[in-house]
Amino acid sequence: MVRFINLTLAGITSGAVFAAVALALVLIWRATRVVNFAQGAMLMITTFIAWSVIDAGGSYWLALGAALASGLVLGAVVERVVVRPVENKPHLNAVIVTLGLFVVLQAAAGMIWGDTPHSYPPAFTIRGLSVAGTWLLLSPFDLFVIGAVAAVMVALTLLFVRTDLGLKLRAAAFAPEIARLQGVRVGRMLTLGWALAALVGSLAGVLVAPSVFVGPTQFDAMLVFGFTAAVIGGLDSPAGAVVGGLLLGCALSYVSGYVSSDLVTMGALAALITVLMVRPNGLFAASGGRRV
Amino acid sequence: MTKALLEVRGLDVDYGAVRALRGVDLSVERGSVTAVLGANGAGKTTLLRALSGLLRPASGTIELDGRDLTRAAVERIVRLGVAHVPQSGGVITELTVAENLRLGGLWRGDRAALARRIDEMYALFPPLAERRSLPAATLSGGERQMLALARALTGSPRLLLVDEPSLGLAPRVVARLMAVLRRLCDEDGRTVLLVEQNARSALSIADRAIVLDLGAVVAAEPAATIAADDRLRHAYLGF
Amino acid sequence: MSIDSRALFRLTLVRHTCGAVAAIAVLYVLTTTAGPYRDLQIAQAAYLTCAVAGLTVLTGLGGQISLGHGAFMAVGAYTAALLIIHQGWPLAAVLAAATGATALTGAVVGAVAARLEGPYLAGATLAFAIGLPGLANYEPLIDLLGGQNGLAVPPPVPPAGLGAAFPLERWQAWIACLGAVLTLFLLANLTRGRFGRTLRAGRDDEIAAALAGLRVARLRIVATVVSAACAGLAGGLLALVATLAAPGAFPLALSLQLIAAIIIGGLGSLAGAVWGALILVFVPTWASDAASTSGLSHNIASNLPLAIYGLVLIAVTLAFPRGLQGGLRDLGGALRRRLPPPRLPTNPPGGADEATTDDAGARPDDRGGAGGRGERVRR
Numbered sequence: 001m002v003r004f005i006n007l008t009l010a011g012i013t014s015g016a017v018f019a020a021v022a023l024a025l026v027l028i029w030r031a032t033r034v035v036n037f038a039q040g041a042m043l044m045i046t047t048f049i050a051w052s053v054i055d056a057g058g059s060y061w062l063a064l065g066a067a068l069a070s071g072l073v074l075g076a077v078v079e080r081v082v083v084r085p086v087e088n089k090p091h092l093n094a095v096i097v098t099l100g101l102f103v104v105l106q107a108a109a110g111m112i113w114g115d116t117p118h119s120y121p122p123a124f125t126i127r128g129l130s131v132a133g134t135w136l137l138l139s140p141f142d143l144f145v146i147g148a149v150a151a152v153m154v155a156l157t158l159l160f161v162r163t164d165l166g167l168k169l170r171a172a173a174f175a176p177e178i179a180r181l182q183g184v185r186v187g188r189m190l191t192l193g194w195a196l197a198a199l200v201g202s203l204a205g206v207l208v209a210p211s212v213f214v215g216p217t218q219f220d221a222m223l224v225f226g227f228t229a230a231v232i233g234g235l236d237s238p239a240g241a242v243v244g245g246l247l248l249g250c251a252l253s254y255v256s257g258y259v260s261s262d263l264v265t266m267g268a269l270a271a272l273i274t275v276l277m278v279r280p281n282g283l284f285a286a287s288g289g290r291r292v
Numbered sequence: 293m294t295k296a297l298l299e300v301r302g303l304d305v306d307y308g309a310v311r312a313l314r315g316v317d318l319s320v321e322r323g324s325v326t327a328v329l330g331a332n333g334a335g336k337t338t339l340l341r342a343l344s345g346l347l348r349p350a351s352g353t354i355e356l357d358g359r360d361l362t363r364a365a366v367e368r369i370v371r372l373g374v375a376h377v378p379q380s381g382g383v384i385t386e387l388t389v390a391e392n393l394r395l396g397g398l399w400r401g402d403r404a405a406l407a408r409r410i411d412e413m414y415a416l417f418p419p420l421a422e423r424r425s426l427p428a429a430t431l432s433g434g435e436r437q438m439l440a441l442a443r444a445l446t447g448s449p450r451l452l453l454v455d456e457p458s459l460g461l462a463p464r465v466v467a468r469l470m471a472v473l474r475r476l477c478d479e480d481g482r483t484v485l486l487v488e489q490n491a492r493s494a495l496s497i498a499d500r501a502i503v504l505d506l507g508a509v510v511a512a513e514p515a516a517t518i519a520a521d522d523r524l525r526h527a528y529l530g531f
Numbered sequence: 532m533s534i535d536s537r538a539l540f541r542l543t544l545v546r547h548t549c550g551a552v553a554a555i556a557v558l559y560v561l562t563t564t565a566g567p568y569r570d571l572q573i574a575q576a577a578y579l580t581c582a583v584a585g586l587t588v589l590t591g592l593g594g595q596i597s598l599g600h601g602a603f604m605a606v607g608a609y610t611a612a613l614l615i616i617h618q619g620w621p622l623a624a625v626l627a628a629a630t631g632a633t634a635l636t637g638a639v640v641g642a643v644a645a646r647l648e649g650p651y652l653a654g655a656t657l658a659f660a661i662g663l664p665g666l667a668n669y670e671p672l673i674d675l676l677g678g679q680n681g682l683a684v685p686p687p688v689p690p691a692g693l694g695a696a697f698p699l700e701r702w703q704a705w706i707a708c709l710g711a712v713l714t715l716f717l718l719a720n721l722t723r724g725r726f727g728r729t730l731r732a733g734r735d736d737e738i739a740a741a742l743a744g745l746r747v748a749r750l751r752i753v754a755t756v757v758s759a760a761c762a763g764l765a766g767g768l769l770a771l772v773a774t775l776a777a778p779g780a781f782p783l784a785l786s787l788q789l790i791a792a793i794i795i796g797g798l799g800s801l802a803g804a805v806w807g808a809l810i811l812v813f814v815p816t817w818a819s820d821a822a823s824t825s826g827l828s829h830n831i832a833s834n835l836p837l838a839i840y841g842l843v844l845i846a847v848t849l850a851f852p853r854g855l856q857g858g859l860r861d862l863g864g865a866l867r868r869r870l871p872p873p874r875l876p877t878n879p880p881g882g883a884d885e886a887t888t889d890d891a892g893a894r895p896d897d898r899g900g901a902g903g904r905g906e907r908v909r910r
Contacts, residue, residue: 035650037657085849091649093848095596096794099653100844103787107838111831164398171384171395178382181344183370183399183447216834220783224661227654262669265662272658273643276651 006137007257008250013142015249016149020204021226022233022241023153024197029235031173031193032079032087037098040223041105042078042198043205044216046071048113050206051120051214060123067202075198079191087190109216117215126210145207152203153242156196160238169193221265225252228272295358297322297483298343298451303352305335305342312338313507316352320451325477325484327494327515329529330504336487337379339504340453343485344376345369356451371399375449379456381440385429389420389439392428396443406446413442416472434465441472451483452476458490466490470497491529495519503528543723551716558708562701570700571772572812577707578768579808581714583792584801585761588718590790591799592727593754594734595644599656601786602663603759605778607633607766609667612682612776613675622687626710626767633763634756641755645748660786664778681777684770707768714761715801721757722801730754784837791840794847814839 021039028036036042050067054060082101086093124140160166171179172189180186204226205219212218229248233240248271255267296319305313313335320326328336341347343354345366354361361369375396383392393413397406414421417438423431428439437457444452454473458466474497476482488494495501498515503524511524518524525531562570586600607629614625640659644652667676676682689702721727732740733747741747770776792811796803815836822832 029650035654037653082845082849092594092596095650095653096790097845097848099598099787099790100841100848103784103791103837103841103844105841106784107834107841110834111838114830115833164394167387167391167395168398170387170391174386175382175384177346178378178384179395180366181346181370181376181378181382182395182443183367184395185367217782217784220661224654224658228658231651231654260669262665265658265665269655269658269662272655276647276655277643 002134003257007253009136009138009142010257011250011253012246013138013145013249014208014253015229015246016146017204017208017222017245018225018229018249019242019245020149020152020200020207021222022229022245023156023238024201024204025226025230026233026235026238026241027193027197027200029230030238031169031190032083034083034087034094034098035227035235036197037095037223038078038101038105039197039201039226040219041102041109042071042074043201043222044214044219045105045109046074046198046202047120047205047209047214047219048109051118051209052113054121055118060121064123064203064206067206068199071198071200071202072195074202075195076191078198079194083194084187084190106216113214113216115216117213117218120206120209120214122210141210148203148207152200156200156238159196165192221268224265224268224272228268228275231272232275296320297357298485299353299355300343301353301355303339303342303354304350305338305347306350307338307347311350311507313342313349316504316507316509318502318509318512320483320485321499322483323477323481324499325473325486325497327491327498327501328485328487328504329491329494329501329518330489331528331530332489333506334504334528335507336489336504337455338507340376340378340455340485340487343369343453344374346376367399370447373448373450374453375444375447375451376453377440377444377455377457380433380459381436383428383431383436383439383443385427388425388427389431390424392439392443393420393424393446397446397448400447409446409448413446416445417442434461434469437461437465437469441469445476449482451485453485453487455487456489457486458488458493466493470494473497491525492531544720547716547719547723550719551712554712554715555708558704558712562704562708567698567700570698570704572816574700574704574707574768574772576805576808576812577704577711578765578772579789579792579811580711580765580805581768582762582765582789583796583808583811584711584714584718584804585758585765586789587793587796587799587801587804587807588722588730588761589754589758590793591797592722592730592734593751593758595648595751595754596653596790597644597656597755597758598653598783598786598790599640599659599663600758600762600789601781601783602660603633603637603762604766604769604785605664605776605781606636607763608770608776608780609676609682609766610763611767611770612684615684615770616682622706622771626764626771629767629770630760630764633766634760636763637756637759638752640759641752644755645751657783657786660783664781667778677777679778681775681779684774684776686774687771703772707772710764710768711805714764715805718757718761719801726753788837788840791844795840795843 021043024039024043025036028034028039046067049070050063053063053066058066078101082097083094086097122141123144126139126141128135128137128139130136160170168179168184169189169192171182172184172186173193176186179189204222208219208222212222225248226245229244230241232244232247233242248268251271252264252267256264298318298320300316300318303313303316303318304311316335316339318326318339328339330336338347342349343361345361345364345368349362352362356372356374359372361372364372384395387395390410393410394406397409400406414424419435420439420442423435428436431439441454441457457469457473461469470493473484473486477484486494486498495515495518501511501513501515501518502509503511503518505528510528511518511521513521518529558573562573565573582600582604586597590596610632611625611629614620614628620628640656644655647655666672667681668678686699687702687706689697689699693702722730729740729745729750732743733745733750737747769780773780788811792807793804794807795810796805796807818835818839819832821827822829822835827835
């Protein structure tokens with residue numbers, strides 16, 4: 001029983017990170033109908049930037065700030081330069097362009113920082129807490145991870161629901177042409193949407209870095225986990241992305257704990273396939289049906 | 293102030309490989325209702341989309357109050373006081389009624405004035421007030437049309453472009469909407485360009501009307517003249 | 532089948548046979564005059580040709596993207612390695628089994644993939660590419676698959692009839708080239724015929740094809756099986772040439788390189804597949820040469836090819852916004868002929884303003900765009 005509880009706790013922690021990556025994918029999908037296959041590489045770059053800050057003697061928090069800021073900028077630049085021309089074009093174009101970006105960013109990281117992974121410090125100790133004499137798979141750093149992701153979710157929700165900017169962002173995502181007729185500068189909103197998404201992704205990168213290390217290919221699996229979580233949530237729903245992330249985190253934690261940690265990615269694949277077979281548009285998607 | 297608010301000269305618009313409008317001339321007087329009539333596919337909607345900047349004209353000019361809008365971006369045209377109510381309203385169903393309304397006036401950047409305008413809209417369209425915090429998806433067709441109109445009005449536009457507001461609505465609802473449009477001109481001094489296939493309703497409130505056929509203007513007369521012209525009515529307006 | 536089409540079929544078959552014989556002759560001359568290092572490169576290009584050709588049939592003709600072809604190659608490579616090590620089967624049987632086992636895997640993947648499209652398909656195959664090599668580290672399979680270090684494959688022994696001094700690399704090149712020529716020959720005949728036509732029909736308009744009585748889903752499964760079989764053969768050949776089957780040989784980057792190769796070669800063109808595979812082998816060589824002469828660091832040199840592939844993927848897609856299918860074939864052809872690309876109407880960057888008008892003039896095979904934002908507005 002303790003083992004089950006521990007695996008669940010570990011699952012919630014990793015699920016929080018998956019949820020953040022999923023949210024980054026969902027924000028972009030909702031706004032531009034593009035699955036950002038470069039998301040893993042983008043958060044890899046911003047985590048490397050944070051690593052460089054620490055390597056140069058900066059504090060953990062300065063590094064985190066650098067990652068978030070560079071995520072914001074990278075997201076905006078990517079949307080403007082690479083993605084804008086393929087919006088409203090065949091899906092294959094967007095897939096290929098984001099894959100191309102994936103490859104370019106991975107190569108660039110290898111050129112700048114080398115191919116060998118580096119360790120990344122956690123913000124707090126990763127020693128598990130002890131409750132009534134039982135060690136739990138939940139450390140102060142895990143609590144920080146969960147808290148940081150939750151804080152970002154709340155902040156984003158407030159931004160989207162409570163502010164004028166959020167209203168414009170949602171309008172631009174739901175109905176770009178109508179939004180333009182209300183004077184919303186849709187192009188700017190899409191850029192901002194990408195920037196926000198990349199910011200959330202960069203947070204996930206820094207949070208997961210202590211356990212996966214920082215290297216050009218270390219975050220590839222995060223893309224798969226984030227995509228799977230997003231698809232479980234319906235790819236269109238930010239709340240669904242969070243639920244999907246937590247579900248996937250727990251499921252993979254059980255796979256890792258009861259079967260083998262080497263089968264975690266296969267487990268994600270199995271979850272993805274199962275969901276897509278049952279509901280080709282995701283578990284929580286409004287049933288819009290396949291377009292024909 | 294003798295010049296018309298909207299002057300369109302020799303407008304050609306292509307839709308894909310098809311020329312949808314050819315040489316359209318149109319002038320809309322301040323404070324009037326001008327109807328654009330014609331059969332399905334005559335180019336009425338294309339004309340409105342070109343006026344609000346959604347389509348780029350191939351040639352010709354569009355002037356609002358002497359200012360050239362021919363190649364202006366949608367966002368700029370909105371900021372010059374042109375509001376476009378698209379066909380079947382174009383309310384954003386995922387947003388609430390109140391959010392839809394707010395969206396229409398956000399560009400003015402004056403929160404207090406916007407709140408006032410929204411209250412006025414609730415007074416003008418009571419059904420919207422009752423459902424202000426519900427998603428627009430829950431509204432009926434007539435209510436959506438009201439919401440779309442109200443949303444356009446929260447931006448206090450000088451020129452209101454309305455595309456087929458009667459589409460799919462019950463005659464009683466249509467009559468109410470038409471009365472509202474007329475009042476907007478008479479009482480608030482707004483200018484309305486009304487695209488309609490339902491020529492009878494449109495002519496009942498319009499000052500002037502133009503008739504489009506296959507993308508070209510075949511008549512531009514006072515509304516009463518057109519309503520009295522049997523040949524025109526039978527050939528193009530179907531009543 | 533009418534007399535005419537029979538005659539045509541024979542003609543095509545004859546033409547393809549002549550092409551295959553000519554290719555074998557050229558390759559014979561090439562491999563016998565080149566040194567061991569070049570022979571090895573030719574062998575690499577040959578097995579990559581199999582994989583790229585298979586992928587270009589699936590993506591270029593079938594319109595289905597697969598980011599999982601590196602994983603298919605892994606299936607082929609491990610099958611070959613296991614059969615050589617434990618069973619000692621003859622070469623041809625080993626390669627046939629590698630092809631068959633991967634085709635079987637392809638049938639499973641294809642049955643799933645046929646129901647998916649666009650980004651969902653890309654995401655699922657991506658998960659496949661990243662997840663499958665992890666199986667080698669799975670505890671109960673480590674003894675069988677050799678874990679992270681993989682399986683060392685004994686190099687194929689050249690037949691005694693070729694002489695005792697016959698270089699191993701040349702023998703490896705011969706095997707790989709034979710595999711590549713055979714693959715291209717079979718694919719060329721397959722895609723020229725009914726299969727290719729129906730595949731294209733299913734890609735260009737799924738609904739119309741279904742209405743015309745084509746079973747689009749089954750067609751896609753068959754295309755995936757064929758494509759996977761090619762990748763399996765490629766993997767088997769890789770095991771023989773690299774004398775190793777290890778997870779490190781099949782990273783996600785391999786799958787992405789195969790995508791880059793089909794796009795550089797012109798989607799759907801078998802000749803382009805050869806060019807794409809050649810580029811995959813010779814760009815890294817060129818990069819490391821350039822690095823050693825101009826004093827680039829190891830990090831830059833080893834990542835340069837990847838950067839080039841990525842930039843090409845982006846540039847090509849941005850240059851042909853109307854759709855990859857036609858445009859890329861044109862560009863692929865143009866690159867091969869070293870002519871400037873044909874003038875096509877292109878969209879200026881940042882052209883969100885023009886998006887609405889562009890959609891109206893989009894060509895019918897731009898159907899993927901229908902799911903874009905334009906549709907959401909019109910509801």
